[in-house]
Amino acid sequence: MTPLLDVTDAKVHFGGVRAVDGVSIQLQDGALHGLVGPNGSGKSTLLAALSRMIDLTDGRLSFKGHDYQRDSAPAVARMGIGRTFQAVRVMSSRSVLENVMLGADAGVFGPGIVGNWLLPWRTRRHERRCREMAMAAIERLELTGMENHLVGTLSYGTQRRVEIARAVAAQPAVLLFDEPTAGMNRAERDEVAEVMRTLQAGGLAQVLVEHDMQMITDVCDHVWVMNFGKLIAEGKPEAVVTDPAVQEAYLGKRGEEDVNP
Amino acid sequence: MNIWYEAHATLFQTTAIYVLLALSFQVVLKSGIFSFASVGAFGVGAYTAANLATRGVPIIVTLLIVVVAMTAGGYLLAIPLMHLRGLYLGMVTFAIDEILVVVATNGGKITGGAVGLFGVPLEITTLGLGLVAVIGVLLVSQLERHSVGRAIEVLRGDEQLARSVGVEVGNYRKLIFALSAALGGVAGALNTVNFSTVTPGSFGFTLIVAGLTMAIVGGIGSWRGAVLGAIFVAWFPAVSSALGGYRSIVYGVLVILVVAYEPDGLLGIIRWVIRGGRGQLARRRSAVPAPAGAAPATPPGASPAASADGSLASASELGRRGHDATS
Amino acid sequence: MEQVINAIVLGSCYCLFALGLSLTWGTLNVLNLAHGAVFMFSAFTCYLITQRLNAHIPLWVLAIIAMAVGAILELALDVGVFRPIRKRAKTLRDAELAMLIASIGAATIPVTIAQQVTVDSPFSITSTAISTTEFHFGGVYVTTIEIVIVAVTLAATTALALWLQRTRNGRALRALAVDTGTSGLMGISQSRLSALALVFSGASAGIAGVFLAIFLDSLTPESGQDLLLKAFAAVVIGGVGSVWGTLVGAMILAGGETLVSATTSGTWTDAVSFALIIIILLVMPSGLFRRLRVDRT
Numbered sequence: 001m002t003p004l005l006d007v008t009d010a011k012v013h014f015g016g017v018r019a020v021d022g023v024s025i026q027l028q029d030g031a032l033h034g035l036v037g038p039n040g041s042g043k044s045t046l047l048a049a050l051s052r053m054i055d056l057t058d059g060r061l062s063f064k065g066h067d068y069q070r071d072s073a074p075a076v077a078r079m080g081i082g083r084t085f086q087a088v089r090v091m092s093s094r095s096v097l098e099n100v101m102l103g104a105d106a107g108v109f110g111p112g113i114v115g116n117w118l119l120p121w122r123t124r125r126h127e128r129r130c131r132e133m134a135m136a137a138i139e140r141l142e143l144t145g146m147e148n149h150l151v152g153t154l155s156y157g158t159q160r161r162v163e164i165a166r167a168v169a170a171q172p173a174v175l176l177f178d179e180p181t182a183g184m185n186r187a188e189r190d191e192v193a194e195v196m197r198t199l200q201a202g203g204l205a206q207v208l209v210e211h212d213m214q215m216i217t218d219v220c221d222h223v224w225v226m227n228f229g230k231l232i233a234e235g236k237p238e239a240v241v242t243d244p245a246v247q248e249a250y251l252g253k254r255g256e257e258d259v260n261p
Numbered sequence: 262m263n264i265w266y267e268a269h270a271t272l273f274q275t276t277a278i279y280v281l282l283a284l285s286f287q288v289v290l291k292s293g294i295f296s297f298a299s300v301g302a303f304g305v306g307a308y309t310a311a312n313l314a315t316r317g318v319p320i321i322v323t324l325l326i327v328v329v330a331m332t333a334g335g336y337l338l339a340i341p342l343m344h345l346r347g348l349y350l351g352m353v354t355f356a357i358d359e360i361l362v363v364v365a366t367n368g369g370k371i372t373g374g375a376v377g378l379f380g381v382p383l384e385i386t387t388l389g390l391g392l393v394a395v396i397g398v399l400l401v402s403q404l405e406r407h408s409v410g411r412a413i414e415v416l417r418g419d420e421q422l423a424r425s426v427g428v429e430v431g432n433y434r435k436l437i438f439a440l441s442a443a444l445g446g447v448a449g450a451l452n453t454v455n456f457s458t459v460t461p462g463s464f465g466f467t468l469i470v471a472g473l474t475m476a477i478v479g480g481i482g483s484w485r486g487a488v489l490g491a492i493f494v495a496w497f498p499a500v501s502s503a504l505g506g507y508r509s510i511v512y513g514v515l516v517i518l519v520v521a522y523e524p525d526g527l528l529g530i531i532r533w534v535i536r537g538g539r540g541q542l543a544r545r546r547s548a549v550p551a552p553a554g555a556a557p558a559t560p561p562g563a564s565p566a567a568s569a570d571g572s573l574a575s576a577s578e579l580g581r582r583g584h585d586a587t588s
Numbered sequence: 589m590e591q592v593i594n595a596i597v598l599g600s601c602y603c604l605f606a607l608g609l610s611l612t613w614g615t616l617n618v619l620n621l622a623h624g625a626v627f628m629f630s631a632f633t634c635y636l637i638t639q640r641l642n643a644h645i646p647l648w649v650l651a652i653i654a655m656a657v658g659a660i661l662e663l664a665l666d667v668g669v670f671r672p673i674r675k676r677a678k679t680l681r682d683a684e685l686a687m688l689i690a691s692i693g694a695a696t697i698p699v700t701i702a703q704q705v706t707v708d709s710p711f712s713i714t715s716t717a718i719s720t721t722e723f724h725f726g727g728v729y730v731t732t733i734e735i736v737i738v739a740v741t742l743a744a745t746t747a748l749a750l751w752l753q754r755t756r757n758g759r760a761l762r763a764l765a766v767d768t769g770t771s772g773l774m775g776i777s778q779s780r781l782s783a784l785a786l787v788f789s790g791a792s793a794g795i796a797g798v799f800l801a802i803f804l805d806s807l808t809p810e811s812g813q814d815l816l817l818k819a820f821a822a823v824v825i826g827g828v829g830s831v832w833g834t835l836v837g838a839m840i841l842a843g844g845e846t847l848v849s850a851t852t853s854g855t856w857t858d859a860v861s862f863a864l865i866i867i868i869l870l871v872m873p874s875g876l877f878r879r880l881r882v883d884r885t
Contacts, residue, residue: 053421073424082425089422091415102411106427110408113436117403127407166426293681341870348619348684352820353869356862359817363859375855418679466813470692477689509700516693520686521672 002065004029004205005050005081005174010059012045012229019045021229022059027174027207032200034216034237035209037226038250043209044086046226047178050207051083052076064173077106082172086179088159090166092152096143097134099151100165104133107170137169140202141195157188164195168204175199177208181215193219213241225249270387272499277390278452279475279491281397282468285444286476287487288401292437293417295351297469298338299445301358302331304365304464306449311378311459312371320384320454324393327446335442339435358465365461377460384454393451397444401484404437413437478519480526489527589728591846597734597803599842600741603835604796606819607748608662608789614829615761616782617680618670618687622695623793623819624812626661629698630654630790631797631807635711647736650713651795658794661698662786669694670786671779695813702809710808713801737799741835744792749831761785762829814858821861824868827875836876840864 003026012020020042027033037043048054050061052073061069068076077083082103090099108129111122138144141161146154151162160180167175177196181189189212196206196219210216216223217237225233225240227249233240240246266273285299306327313323345353365372372378404413416423416430423430453459471494479490501508523529605627612618634650669690677683752758761781800815801807822841826833841861849857868875 051425053424072429074427074429077425077427085422085425089419091418094414098411101408102415103426105408105411108408113404113409113433113440116407116409117400123407130408170427290685295685345869345873347681348688349869349873351688352824353866355817356821356865360859360862360866363856363862367855473689473692477685506704507700509696513693513696513700516696517669517690520690520693521669521676524677524682524686 001028003027003062004031004064005207006060006062006065007050008060008062010046010049010061011057012042012049012054013057018229020049023226023229023231025224025231025234027205029173030200030203030205031222032196032206032208032220034220034223035207035226036211036213036216036223037232040228041226041249042229043226044178045229047083047176047207047209051081051176074106077170078109080170080173081176082106082167082170082174083176084160084163084167084178084180086182088156088163090151090159090163092150094151095148096138096151096154096162096165097131097147099162100134100137100143100169101130103166104130104137104169107133107172133171134165134169137165140168140198141165157184157191160184160188160192161195164192168199172204174205174207177206177210179209179211181210181212189215217241269499272495274387274390274455276492276495277387277394278448278455279471279495280394280488281444281448281451282472283475283479283487283491283494284397284401284484285441285448286472287479287481287484287490288404288437288444289441290476290481291417291483292413292434294434294438294441295347296342296354296438296441297351297358297473298335298342298354298438299441299448300464300468300472301354301361302335302442302445303449303452303468304358304361304461305334306331306446307453307459307463308365308368308372308378308449309446310450310453311381314381314384314454315378317382320389320450323384323450323454324447327450328443331442331446332439335439336435338442339438343431343434343438355466355469358469362461362465372461373459375461377458377463378453379458381453381457381459383457385451390451390455393447397447398484398488400440401444401487405483474516478516478526480528482525483528486526486528489531493527591850593728593730593734595842595846596839597737598846599839600738601796601800601803602815602818602822602842603741603838604744604792604799605815606822606834606838607744607831608792609816609819610823610826610828610831610834611748611785612789613823615785616670617684618691619684620662620665620691620789621688621816622665622691622698623662623789624814624816625695625698626658626665626790626812627793627797627800627815628807628809628812629661629702629797630658630794631713631801632698632702632706632711632809633657634798635713635801635807636705638713647733647798650798651740654794654798655791656794658790658792658797659787660790662790662793663783665691665694666782666786670782699809699812706809710806711801712804712806713798733799733802737803740795740799744795745831745835748788752831757781757784817865818861821865821868823875824865825875827877830875830877833875833877 005025005027007023007025010020010023011018023042023046025033035043035046045054049056052061052068052071052075056069059069060067063076063079063081066079068079071079091102108126110126110130111119116123135147138147141164143158143161143165146158151159154162164175164180181192184192193215196208200206200219208216208220220237223234223237223240224231225243225246232249233243233246235243282299282303285302286297289296289299309327309330310320310323313326314320342350342353365377366375368374404410412423412428412433415426416428416433420430449459449464452463475490475494476487477490478493479488480486497512498508501511504511519526519530523533525532605623609620609623612620612623631654634654637653638645638650670687673686673690674683677686750758752762761784797807800811818841819838822837823834825837825840826835827837841864844860844864845857848860
């Protein structure tokens with residue numbers, strides 16, 4: 001079965017630094033995989049490469065069989081790969097609905113500036129469709145009733161949910177999470193974990209880059225462990241945690257990853 | 262009433278032209294593009310119109326030519342320029358404008374040299390000017406709605422975010438740059454056929470300052486700000502004539518005050534007044550922008566009052582402040 | 589050869605003026621478009637003094653007066669205009685744009701005053717107060733004033749460069765450019781640093797004003813605005829934040845202009861600075877010397 005996401009020998013080198021050094025991974029449809037590693041292991045760089053925010057120095061990225069390592073980031077977003085950012089990035093002076101509709105725009109082929117002028121009926125249709133998709137995402141993320149609230153007035157955990165709703169609104173096939181629970185307390189983390197499980201039940205494939213091993217163990221089917229730009233282990237969370245290579249990689253850095261606030 | 266209108270016809274004409282100029286600034290500044298190239302386009306449009314009008318070309322045709330030429334030229338020029346950011350882009354476009362002034366001064370017969378061109382046939386009425394200004398407003402206002410409006414707002418503050426939601430940032434910036442050039446060019450052409458002359462001094466530093474002031478003081482968040490700013494700059498000299506030569510100082514001080522204390526410009530002030538000063542202050546204090554650092558702090562509690570009057574379902578129509586706090 | 593001397597002196601004046609711009613821009617993210625007005629007004633004040641007092645005033649006194657006027661004006665600018673904006677702005681970019689516009693607004697004040705007083709006719713500071721001894725160097729004449737200008741420029745540039753590199757305040761100011769938090773950690777308040785920077789900037793604009801008023805023999809209330817773009821060119825050529833770069837940039841600019849005005853009819857001279865700006869920013873955006881700031885967005 002063709003994997004949904006197929007990464008072959010991905011390399012990202014910045015001058016002398018080999019942030020990602022020959023990583024090959026596959027993501028199947030509907031799976032929820034974790035990507036972990038100590039600081040500097042390259043996991044965030046890999047995520048950035050997967051979402052085409054940075055270029056690969058070498059290697060192949062494949063989505064549903066289509067090689068996309070040379071496609072632009074916006075094209076990739078429209079193609080079906082969505083992502084969230086480490087720090088919540090939202091339009092705080094706009095409402096929840098508008099923020100989520102921004103995400104929905106990626107899923108509907110919009111008319112653009114010129115189309116906006118010349119094809120008003122198409123624009124209206126697009127806008128209606130956008131709103132529907134956005135409302136669907138808002139419902140999925142249990143934000144119903146808050147559509148018109150200014151995002152800037154919401155709690156951080158809720159803002160994160162808005163961000164996820166935005167990413168989900170375009171109905172992507174894959175969703176990449178970059179340390180979504182940074183700065184959250186236990187309750188908020190559980191909330192996010194619950195969201196991810198719900199999304200998985202709905203058929204969405206997800207990649208979770210995280211520091212919190214507890215969360216990884218809770219939600220992921222499969223875990224990739226990176227260190228120094230290479231994949232050093234992969235498998236079920238319980239197996240990976242006891243892997244000696246993994247433990248050695250984390251030696252001396254335990255304090256951070258192990259903490260369950 | 263009629264007499265008053267006749268006496269101030271020039272002012273109305275100037276306002277219409279200024280509206281187009283202000284829009285040309287507003288449209289790029291709102292998108293985070295520090296371009297002053299529309300003033301250069303103003304000059305090119307002005308001289309083009311002068312040459313065409315004196316050869317009997319009807320104004321409609323001239324405008325069409327200017328629009329097409331400026332749009333195409335602007336788009337092409339944007340290709341190398343879009344890599345520049347912030348003040349650097351501003352200064353390059355500033356330099357381009359000034360070089361065009363020098364070219365105009367040395368342009369021999371085509372531009373009339375330092376003296377400029379005179380006696381250009383008057384080809385437009387005040388009504389006509391108003392009509393073109395309205396068209397300009399219509400076009401720009403569409404940029405604040407629907408997916409385009411959302412895309413522009415996000416690409417100004419957070420380009421990476423924009424890309425991640427499928428916004429082709431490069432394309433948008435080039436198109437907006439081209440639109441700005443077109444608006445500037447039309448403003449210049451209209452200026453020539455309305456006032457019958459064009460000189461190298463009619464564009465350049467002074468016009469850049471004027472256009473910038475119009476857009477910023479009016480409020481770059483929306484076309485409404487551009488219109489307000491245009492009216493302000495056009496009518497201020499007339500309204501303040503009692504101050505004599507020192508009115509420029511009042512003008513300068515006003516600019517400073519608006520820019521320092523109400524970044525959303527006159528538009529922000531008016532909105533503030535409409536929403537009832539105090540209520541707005543309370544809402545502002547609780548609407549803390551989402552932090553962009555690695556150690557985010559929870560905003561100081563969503564105040565119930567804020568959520569209650571936050572029903573802004575038609576918010577996209579209002580074109581509120583163009584700020585995105587996440588940058 | 590005569591032209592070379594001219595170019596060097598002109599370049600020195602440009603450099604003095606541009607140093608202030610480079611400093612505030614490189615460290616405080618302020619593109620101070622009122623700098624030109626300050627330059628002009630300092631010279632203007634000296635002009636008024638020489639006119640009204642109708643006495644021989646030594647150059648060094650005029651220089652001090654001009655520096656004081658310039659420093660005071662720019663300090664006022666910092667306290668009255670830039671600081672409130674910085675406090676209120678949500679993002680750096682918004683602050684920059686706002687300060688830019690505000691500086692344009694502020695510039696109208698000195699310019700208008702000068703316009704009203706001079707009734708828009710040029711003014712100058714006649715060098716009657718300065719002994720114009722001429723020296724001969726291999727058949728070329730060099731006047732005292734020219735030597736003074738070049739010497740002061742070199743001294744000021746060196747002093748600024750050393751100050752930025754060696755002193756605590758200077759380093760803190762450089763740190764500001766990269767990260768606004770660091771200098772706070774160093775225990776030096778940002779407002780004190782910005783005050784320092786603007787005082788220097790104003791002083792250098794002032795002295796440049798006196799020198800150019802003498803050297804060019806004619807200034808108008810608008811002269812400052814013209815100079816701004818040239819200063820920008822000088823800063824950009826050399827690289828923002830590099831003091832020596834500004835000197836080199838100013839010399840290149842002055843050399844180019846002198847060359848153009850000598851070989852063409854002279855109306856193209858201004859285009860030199862504009863062309864240089866465009867070329868450098870498109871081809872070598874970081875200038876000739878390494879930039880102070882890490883990321884300039």
